[in-house]
Amino acid sequence: MLKILGKIGLLVAALAVSAVWLVVLRLKDVPLPLLAAYGLLLVGLVAGLLWPGVLGRASTRRRVLAFLGVPVGLGTLGLYLAVVYYVTDLPVLLALAAAGCLAWAATTVLHGHRAASQTRRAFLTGGAGLVLGVLSGLSVSWVERHRRDALTRSDQPRQAAMRAEGKRSRIADGTVRVFPIHTGDTIVTYGQFYGGLDGWEGLNGYLRTLVDKTQIAVPVYAYLIDHPRHGPMLVDTGVNWEQAHDHDGYYDHNHMVSRLLTQRDEYQMAPEQDLRVHLARLGYDAKEITTVFLTHVHDDHAGGLRYLPRASVVMDRRDWEQGVLYPYSFDLVKDNLSFPAFTSGPFGAFPAGQDHFGDGSLILLPIPGHSPGHMSVLLRLETGSVLFMGDTLYTLPHLATDQVRQTTIGGADTVHQMEAARRIQNLLAADPRTVPLFAHDNTRYQSELVAAAFAQGTPGEAGLRELRTHLESVLTPDWRLRPGHAPRFVPPASGTGVGQVEFR
Structure with missing residues (x-):
C-alpha cells in the first residue's frame, strides 16, 4: 500500500511539473496541437516508468525509456532551444553536458567493466566531458x-x-511645461487590459494572462515636467532599450524564472521612442533630471531609471518594500530613494496627501491597490491641473469603473483600487480644470487630444477645456460610458499576432 501511495505521489508531482512546463511553452506561443501531442508523451512516459505494465505485458522501464523517453527528451530539448533558449544559457548547457559525460564515464569505471570496448567508451566519454567543461x-x-x-x-x-x-530648443520663460513621452508599447492580453469584470481577477486573472493569446499592443507613457522653480522632473520612466531589444538578457540579471514567465517580445520600441532620445529631442539631457516621481515600481514604469543615476526617486515606501519584482532596474538609484510621509493633510476626496515641495505646486496622493504603494501625482499649472494616474486606471474609459476594468489583484487590493478610482472621480468632478493623464491610454484621447494639447508643453486654458470636453463626451456625470465608447477586441486579420481594440 505504501509503495502504491508513493508512486501516486510521484505521479502527481511529475504531472504538476509537466503542467507548469506546458504553461511556459504555451506562453511562448507553442501551437496547441503540438503541445497536446507532447503532453500525451509526457504523461505516457511518467505512467510507464511508474507502472511499466500499462504499456503491455512485455514492457519494462528500459523499453519505456527507449520508446517514450527518447522522443520526450529530444522534444524537450528541441522546444527549449526553439522557444526558451538564450545565448547566456550556452555555458550552462555545455557544463551540464560535461557533467553528464563525466558522470557516465565514472559510473562505468566504478562498476568495474573490464571489456576493452567499455573501457574505450569510458575514456572517450570522459575526454569529451573534459573538452565540454573547458568550452563551457x-x-x-x-x-x-x-x-x-x-x-x-x-x-x-x-x-x-x-x-x-x-531638435527643439529648450524654452525657459518661467512657465511649467509637461511633455508626454511615448516609450514604446507593451504587448498584453485583451482581458488583462479590459477584462476585470469578466473574471480576470486575482490568481485566476494572472493564470489567464499566461495562456490567453488575445493580445493587443498598448502604449507606455512617461511624462517630463519642466518646472521653473524645481527643474526638470519625470513622472515614471517607461521601459528602457535593453528591455525591448535584449529582453532575455536584461531579465537574466535576476533569475531564469523571470525569463520563462515573460515574453521576449513583450516590449516594442522604435529608436525615436527611447527615453534618452525623447529628452534630447526636447532639448534636455537625462543627467539634468533632478527628480523622478514613480507612481509604482512595476518594470514598465521603472525601466528608464537605468538612465537616471543622479535623480532622486520619490515613491511610496510600501511599494519599495513589498512591490519590487525586478530589482535590477533600481540598481543605480537605490541610494537616491525618497519616501513621502503623506502628512500634509487631506486633499479633496483623498484622506492624505503630500505637498512635495511645500509650495502647493505638486501633490502626491496615495492610491494603493494596483500595487501596495501606488500613488498619483497632481501638478498645478497656471490654467488648471493635471493628474498623473499611473496604473490605477489604464485609459479614459476605465473611469467608468462599473463597465470597464483591468485585471486586479483581488480581495482587499481590488477594494482599495476601486476606492482610489472613486476618489479620482470625485477629484475630477470637483475641479473642471483638472485633466487626467494616463500611462497606457490607447484611445484617441491620448494619441490625438493629449498629444495636441501638450505638443509645446503648455496646453493653456483652451487645451485643458478641450480635454475636459472630450472626457464629458465619453463619460456621463455619474461615470458611465456614453454610446460608442465601449471597448471590443478585434482579432488580427491573419488569425495570429496582435489584435486591435475598437470602441462601439
Whole structure:
C-alpha cells in the first residue's frame, strides 16, 4: 500500500511539473496541437516508468525509456532551444553536458567493466566531458562579448535618432511645461487590459494572462515636467532599450524564472521612442533630471531609471518594500530613494496627501491597490491641473469603473483600487480644470487630444477645456460610458499576432 501511495505521489508531482512546463511553452506561443501531442508523451512516459505494465505485458522501464523517453527528451530539448533558449544559457548547457559525460564515464569505471570496448567508451566519454567543461568556461566571455556586440548594433539606429535634425530648443520663460513621452508599447492580453469584470481577477486573472493569446499592443507613457522653480522632473520612466531589444538578457540579471514567465517580445520600441532620445529631442539631457516621481515600481514604469543615476526617486515606501519584482532596474538609484510621509493633510476626496515641495505646486496622493504603494501625482499649472494616474486606471474609459476594468489583484487590493478610482472621480468632478493623464491610454484621447494639447508643453486654458470636453463626451456625470465608447477586441486579420481594440 505504501509503495502504491508513493508512486501516486510521484505521479502527481511529475504531472504538476509537466503542467507548469506546458504553461511556459504555451506562453511562448507553442501551437496547441503540438503541445497536446507532447503532453500525451509526457504523461505516457511518467505512467510507464511508474507502472511499466500499462504499456503491455512485455514492457519494462528500459523499453519505456527507449520508446517514450527518447522522443520526450529530444522534444524537450528541441522546444527549449526553439522557444526558451538564450545565448547566456550556452555555458550552462555545455557544463551540464560535461557533467553528464563525466558522470557516465565514472559510473562505468566504478562498476568495474573490464571489456576493452567499455573501457574505450569510458575514456572517450570522459575526454569529451573534459573538452565540454573547458568550452563551457571559455564560452562565458564569448557570450558576454556577443551580447555587447548585439546591443551595440541595435543601438546604432537609436544614436542616429538622437542626432537627427529637428531638435527643439529648450524654452525657459518661467512657465511649467509637461511633455508626454511615448516609450514604446507593451504587448498584453485583451482581458488583462479590459477584462476585470469578466473574471480576470486575482490568481485566476494572472493564470489567464499566461495562456490567453488575445493580445493587443498598448502604449507606455512617461511624462517630463519642466518646472521653473524645481527643474526638470519625470513622472515614471517607461521601459528602457535593453528591455525591448535584449529582453532575455536584461531579465537574466535576476533569475531564469523571470525569463520563462515573460515574453521576449513583450516590449516594442522604435529608436525615436527611447527615453534618452525623447529628452534630447526636447532639448534636455537625462543627467539634468533632478527628480523622478514613480507612481509604482512595476518594470514598465521603472525601466528608464537605468538612465537616471543622479535623480532622486520619490515613491511610496510600501511599494519599495513589498512591490519590487525586478530589482535590477533600481540598481543605480537605490541610494537616491525618497519616501513621502503623506502628512500634509487631506486633499479633496483623498484622506492624505503630500505637498512635495511645500509650495502647493505638486501633490502626491496615495492610491494603493494596483500595487501596495501606488500613488498619483497632481501638478498645478497656471490654467488648471493635471493628474498623473499611473496604473490605477489604464485609459479614459476605465473611469467608468462599473463597465470597464483591468485585471486586479483581488480581495482587499481590488477594494482599495476601486476606492482610489472613486476618489479620482470625485477629484475630477470637483475641479473642471483638472485633466487626467494616463500611462497606457490607447484611445484617441491620448494619441490625438493629449498629444495636441501638450505638443509645446503648455496646453493653456483652451487645451485643458478641450480635454475636459472630450472626457464629458465619453463619460456621463455619474461615470458611465456614453454610446460608442465601449471597448471590443478585434482579432488580427491573419488569425495570429496582435489584435486591435475598437470602441462601439
